Amino acid sequence: xxxxxxLQAVNSALETAMADNDRVVCLGEDIGKFxxxxxxxxxxQEKFGRDRVFNTxxxxxxxxxxxxGLAAQGAVPxxxxxxxxxxxxxxxxxxxxxxxxxxxxxxxxxxxxLTFRTPYGGGIAGGLYHSQSPEAYFCHTPGLKIVVPSTxxxxxxxxxxAIRDPNPVLFFEPKxxxxxxxxxxxxxxxxxxIGKAEVTETGTxxxxxxxxxxxxxxxxxxxxxxxxxxxxxxxxxxxxxPWDVETVVASVIKTGRLLVSHEACRTxxxxxxxxxxxxxxxxxxxxxxxxxxxxxxxxxPLALEKEYMADHLKIYEAIKSSVKF
Amino acid sequence: MxxxxxxxxxxxxxxxxxxxxxxxxxxxxxxxxxxEAKARKMYSDMLFTRVLDERMVAAQxxxxxxxYLTCTGEEAAVMGTAAAFSEHxxxxxxxxxxxxxxxxxxxxxxxxxxxxSNELDLGKGRQMPIHYGCRxxxxxxxxxxxxxxxxxxxxxxxxxxxxxxxxxxxxxFGDGAASEGDFxxxxxxxxxxxxxxxxxxxxxxxxxxxxxxxxxxxxxxASRGVGYxxxxxxxxxxxxLATYTAAVAARAMxxxxxxxxxxxxxxxxxxxxxxxxxxxxxxxxxxxxKWRDKDPINRxxxxxxxxxxxxxxxxxxxxxxxxxxVLATMKSEEKHPSPKLEELINDVYDVPPAHLQAQYESLKxxxxxxxxxxxxxxxxx
Numbered sequence: 292x293x294x295x296x297x298l299q300a301v302n303s304a305l306e307t308a309m310a311d312n313d314r315v316v317c318l319g320e321d322i323g324k325f326x327x328x329x330x331x332x333x334x335x336q337e338k339f340g341r342d343r344v345f346n347t348x349x350x351x352x353x354x355x356x357x358x359x360g361l362a363a364q365g366a367v368p369x370x371x372x373x374x375x376x377x378x379x380x381x382x383x384x385x386x387x388x389x390x391x392x393x394x395x396x397x398x399x400x401x402x403x404x405l406t407f408r409t410p411y412g413g414g415i416a417g418g419l420y421h422s423q424s425p426e427a428y429f430c431h432t433p434g435l436k437i438v439v440p441s442t443x444x445x446x447x448x449x450x451x452x453a454i455r456d457p458n459p460v461l462f463f464e465p466k467x468x469x470x471x472x473x474x475x476x477x478x479x480x481x482x483x484x485i486g487k488a489e490v491t492e493t494g495t496x497x498x499x500x501x502x503x504x505x506x507x508x509x510x511x512x513x514x515x516x517x518x519x520x521x522x523x524x525x526x527x528x529x530x531x532x533p534w535d536v537e538t539v540v541a542s543v544i545k546t547g548r549l550l551v552s553h554e555a556c557r558t559x560x561x562x563x564x565x566x567x568x569x570x571x572x573x574x575x576x577x578x579x580x581x582x583x584x585x586x587x588x589x590x591x592p593l594a595l596e597k598e599y600m601a602d603h604l605k606i607y608e609a610i611k612s613s614v615k616f
Numbered sequence: 617m618x619x620x621x622x623x624x625x626x627x628x629x630x631x632x633x634x635x636x637x638x639x640x641x642x643x644x645x646x647x648x649x650x651x652e653a654k655a656r657k658m659y660s661d662m663l664f665t666r667v668l669d670e671r672m673v674a675a676q677x678x679x680x681x682x683x684y685l686t687c688t689g690e691e692a693a694v695m696g697t698a699a700a701f702s703e704h705x706x707x708x709x710x711x712x713x714x715x716x717x718x719x720x721x722x723x724x725x726x727x728x729x730x731x732x733s734n735e736l737d738l739g740k741g742r743q744m745p746i747h748y749g750c751r752x753x754x755x756x757x758x759x760x761x762x763x764x765x766x767x768x769x770x771x772x773x774x775x776x777x778x779x780x781x782x783x784x785x786x787x788x789f790g791d792g793a794a795s796e797g798d799f800x801x802x803x804x805x806x807x808x809x810x811x812x813x814x815x816x817x818x819x820x821x822x823x824x825x826x827x828x829x830x831x832x833x834x835x836x837x838a839s840r841g842v843g844y845x846x847x848x849x850x851x852x853x854x855x856x857l858a859t860y861t862a863a864v865a866a867r868a869m870x871x872x873x874x875x876x877x878x879x880x881x882x883x884x885x886x887x888x889x890x891x892x893x894x895x896x897x898x899x900x901x902x903x904x905x906k907w908r909d910k911d912p913i914n915r916x917x918x919x920x921x922x923x924x925x926x927x928x929x930x931x932x933x934x935x936x937x938x939x940x941x942v943l944a945t946m947k948s949e950e951k952h953p954s955p956k957l958e959e960l961i962n963d964v965y966d967v968p969p970a971h972l973q974a975q976y977e978s979l980k981x982x983x984x985x986x987x988x989x990x991x992x993x994x995x996x997x
Contacts, residue, residue, distance in 0.1 A: 347805060348804050353770075359767075360773075363756070366774075366778060394964050396738075396749045397742060399739070458966055
């Protein structure tokens with residue numbers, strides 16, 4: 292075990308994957324010698340050479356298309372999109388190409404080795420274009436897997452699983468806690484299964500569900516609620532596509548209440564999908580309406596970011612409302 | 617020094633041409649060696665493609681097929697380039713390159729099964745007609761979105777280079793697709809990252825109804841290749857020896873130098889864009905006739921006849937053979953049933969995840985309730 296922050300855990304996963312399989316390559320803007328704008332790919336070019344760790348021209352659609360071609364050829368590309376806010380030029384390649392590659396060819400071809408890594412989320416005074424959480428757009432796309440870690444331990448284990456998963460995976464990294472999240476991470480190789488949630492705290496009165504950096508706000512709110520005598524069960528979803536319905540159902544049957552929180556805006560957010568599924572599966576067990584605490588339906592703001600965010604206080608208030616309903 | 621601006625007139629791009637309209641090789645023209653056997657195969661496959669196109673358009677008109685796209689007029693542009701490559705090279709096409717697929721060995725049955733989206737289709741009946749693909753023949757499955765294969769081809773070629781393979785990638789697209797962002801991204805990345813890929817821009821004059829004069833203001837597609845730092849040639853796309861010669865040289869450069877090469881084939885789409893449009897609405901009969909006189913198949917035939925490698929008798933019997941083969945195969949293959957219901961959820965992922973499996977089970981129950989409404993699958997659940 293070693294103490295690592297989330298960035299170091301990502302770097303460790305990449306290094307482990309590259310050492311384990313010489314078909315793994317890393318590509319993206321500034322990821323070469325410079326090691327990426329967040330340094331997630333530090334020292335990788337030095338260790339594995341320019342052929343396997345390389346800068347690309349500034350073109351997200353090109354990076355995505357190029358990585359798809361690499362994966363189709365049998366390589367295992369890990370492509371970085373510098374900010375999730377800039378993933379949209381690659382939307383067509385990801386949604387129309389990567390996600391449908393195996394299906395449309397009748398399994399003649401696939402992009403099994405493909406992984407996209409991209410830092411997402413707010414809380415860093417990044418304004419409209421360095422703060423977004425675009426996961427819901429991609430959750431609407433059959434063929435993709437979508438993963439969001441919240442701790443260094445998860446980051447390494449889930450990224451290794453993503454790189455080796457025989458399907459294209461989008462790996463959203465919570466950049467707000469890249470350095471703030473610190474924890475014990477095994478130096479050796481390990482994987483955390485995709486599609487499996489983690490119950491991080493057991494409780495009896497309400498289930499709190501989140502993923503990525505939002506886990507911090509949820510944990511804070513749960514501590515405040517605990518002081519009021521409210522027992523929260525906390526689930527870190529970890530994978531959004533496919534998501535672990537069974538774990539959430541089991542928890543909600545026990546607690547009778549569910550609160551989902553995400554940074555992204557409310558309308559059409561992934562919380563809506565979760566709420567619907569749980570309502571269908573747990574209708575007779577619910578003691579209050581499923582609650583969503585989310586970003587607002589505005590572009591991501593700058594000066595008023597604090598007001599906009601689904602912070603711990605908003606979650607705390609929603610917990611109380613749900614329990615008192 | 618004076619501020620001088622340049623235009624495309626400062627960079628004239630010639631068109632490489634070898635055969636005249638009568639199929640005679642221009643004096644002094646340097647052509648890549650081509651054996652009699654290979655030339656005959658290329659020509660036969662071009663004839664097959666023409667026959668297939670004619671028959672399938674007719675079948676679409678009769679309502680037997682939902683959709684079709686012809687290669688007509690561009691057989692030499694496609695065949696001449698494809699034939700210059702090894703069977704180990706990957707072909708990533710746009711959708712009008714059935715001549716290349718035939719050359720690789722795609723059977724008449726395989727064409728039909730794809731077009732009838734039946735249970736024998738390699739693509740499992742999931743895509744509209746003409747979206748062929750075949751791993752055994754290194755022909756990447758066609759995708760409708762335009763230009764997406766261009767950066768993918770660069771990446772595929774980079775993978776081949778990394779693996780140390782003596783193989784490269786051949787990537788086709790049209791003059792319209794070259795306006796997509798993926799074209800710019802793909803060519804630029806291929807050049808910067810030194811990918812052994814040969815891009816073939818089939819300039820056929822039209823993107824559905826839009827003429828090239830409304831597609832770009834510059835000097836075709838070739839001028840852009842130079843801008844990306846890519847070795848580029850423009851060739852007469854109706855001249856099989858010109859396209860073949862250029863492609864042989866392009867492949868050799870791509871492999872030897874690990875670099876991309878761009879070929880722009882100047883040709884004409886003699887047919888409609890697809891069976892869903894009628895060209896009389898956007899171009900004249902005279903213009904079409906002018907190009908019909910330059911038919912690439914006739915031109916190759918004249919050359920073959922002069923070589924003594926082909927005869928009018930063979931022409932007649934080959935055409936008859938292909939026509940009856942296409943008709944008979946169409947008749948037999950259109951009878952195959954649709955893929956089974958489970959193919960609806962297979963291949964979305966390597967294995968169907970739980971939520972998809974649940975949707976499938978629920979669909980099955982629903983079909984059992986209304987079997988007559990879902991005749992394609994209800995009998996085989």
